[in-house]
Amino acid sequence: MKPKKRRDAGRARGEPIVEAVLMHTLEELATSGLAGLSVERIAQKAEVNKTSVYRRWPTREALVSAAMERMLGEVSARIPDTGSLRGDLLGLLAPVCELIGSDLGKAVLRAAVTEATGSSVKEIASRQIENTSQPLRAVMVRAQARGEWRPGADPQQLVFMLVGAVMHRALLEQAPLSRRWITGLVELALEGVRPRG
C-alpha cells in the first residue's frame, strides 16, 4: 500500500482540513484527556503534517481551545427569537442537549470535568461556558421588554440551573434527554424567572 500523501494545513487552508484537525482533536481529548493528547496522532489521523498543525495552532492549548470553540460554536451561534421566553429557552437548550447527549460531547465534557483544578482545559471550558451564556442574555433582554422577566432574576443562575440539570441527567443519571423531560425542565425554570402575580 502506498502511504497517503499528507496535506499542508498551512498552505491549503480549506475548511475540510481545519475541520478534520479540529474533529480529531476533540476525539483525542475525549479518549486521552489533555494530558495524553498527542498532536502527532491528531496530525496523522487528519493526514496533515505535524509542523503545519503547529503553524496554525502554536500550542496544544491553542489547538484544544479552537476545537472546543468549534464544538460549542454551533450551540451559541443560534439565538432563537420565537416571540416567547418559553420558546426561546427551548430553542436555546435544544442544541445544548444535542451536544451533551452525543457520545463525543459527553466525552469532551467528562474530560473537562475530570481535568485537575487550574488546568488549561478548565479555563477553556469556563470561557466557553461564558460565551454560551451570551445568547441567553439576548433572550433575557427581549423577555424583559415583553414583561416576561421578573426584575432581579439572574440569567447566569438560570444558565447554571438549566445546563447543570442537563449535565446531571446525561452524565450522572445517564437518563435520556427526551423532549418531554427538557420541556418540563424549561417550564420549571420559566416559573422561576417570570414576574409574580
Add this chain to the structure above:
Amino acid sequence: MKPKKRRDAGRARGEPIVEAVLMHTLEELATSGLAGLSVERIAQKAEVNKTSVYRRWPTREALVSAAMERMLGEVSARIPDTGSLRGDLLGLLAPVCELIGSDLGKAVLRAAVTEATGSSVKEIASRQIENTSQPLRAVMVRAQARGEWRPGADPQQLVFMLVGAVMHRALLEQAPLSRRWITGLVELALEGVRPRG
C-alpha cells in the same frame, strides 16, 4: 521500625475500623478511580487484613457502594423542618454543597462522572442520588400541606436543577459555593415550584 500490627475488621467490628476502611476507600476511588482501586492498598492504609475487608465487603463494588453510602448518608440523614420551603431547601442544599465543595467529595463525584457508561460506580451513584432525593420528597409533602407547592411541579426535576447547578458551579466553573450564591439559587428554584397568583 516495627511493622504496625493489623487489626481484624471481621472480629473487631468497632466503628473506628469500619470508618477507616471506608474513608480510605473513598480516597482510593478519588485518586485511582474504580478501575485502579486496590483493596490491598486500602487495607494497608487502614491497617486491616485484606481478607477481613473481603469478609465484610465480599466485592470491590460492595466496598465502594458502602463507602459512597457512608459519604452520602450524612447528606440524606438530615431532613430539615424549618416551617418554610425556603428554609427547608436551604437546609437540604447546605450539606450537598459542603460535600461537593470539599476536595474529597469533588474527587469522588469526578470519578463517578468519568466512569464509563454502565459501570458499577455509575449504578451506585444513581442509586445514591435516588436516596438523597427522598428527603426532598418529605420536604415537598410538607410544603404541599402548607400550600407552598404548585400542583404538577416535579420534585425530581427540582433535584436535578439544584444539584446540577451546584455540580456545574463546583466542577466546571470552579467557582465558590458561597452562602449568597446558594441562597440566590434556592430563591430562583423556589419561584419555580410556588403556586402562581
